[in-house]
Amino acid sequence: MNAHDERGTTMTGVDPNRLDDQQLMKELETIHRTRHDTLLYGSNAALRVHNERMAQLEGEYLRRNPRRPVVPGRTREGARERTASDSVAPTASGT
Numbered sequence: 001m002n003a004h005d006e007r008g009t010t011m012t013g014v015d016p017n018r019l020d021d022q023q024l025m026k027e028l029e030t031i032h033r034t035r036h037d038t039l040l041y042g043s044n045a046a047l048r049v050h051n052e053r054m055a056q057l058e059g060e061y062l063r064r065n066p067r068r069p070v071v072p073g074r075t076r077e078g079a080r081e082r083t084a085s086d087s088v089a090p091t092a093s094g095t
Contacts, residue, residue, distance in 0.1 A: 012049060013027070016056050016057050016059070017060055021064070024060060024061060024064075025061075027057050031053060031054050035050065035054070038050045
């Protein structure tokens with residue numbers, strides 16, 4: 001389905017708010033799987049459409065899941081802790 005949104009741009013696919021949770025997850029998995037190839041080999045127009053669609057799908061996911069679990073290691077603070085522990089010098093015993 002191609003439709004025009006209020007900004008006058010073309011939208012490809014079903015409006016994300018009309019997808020059930022399972023369909024939304026499938027669309028997200030597909031768009032993330034195809035991201036790398038689109039970036040490397042797609043035209044500028046294809047990349048723009050891909051970006052727009054990904055933003056729509058991810059925005060809908062976040063709207064539905066405002067309290068989604070966040071893994072501490074995926075935060076800035078968690079990443080800093082990982083970096084700090086990785087850069088600790090070995091002790092005199094070699095460990």
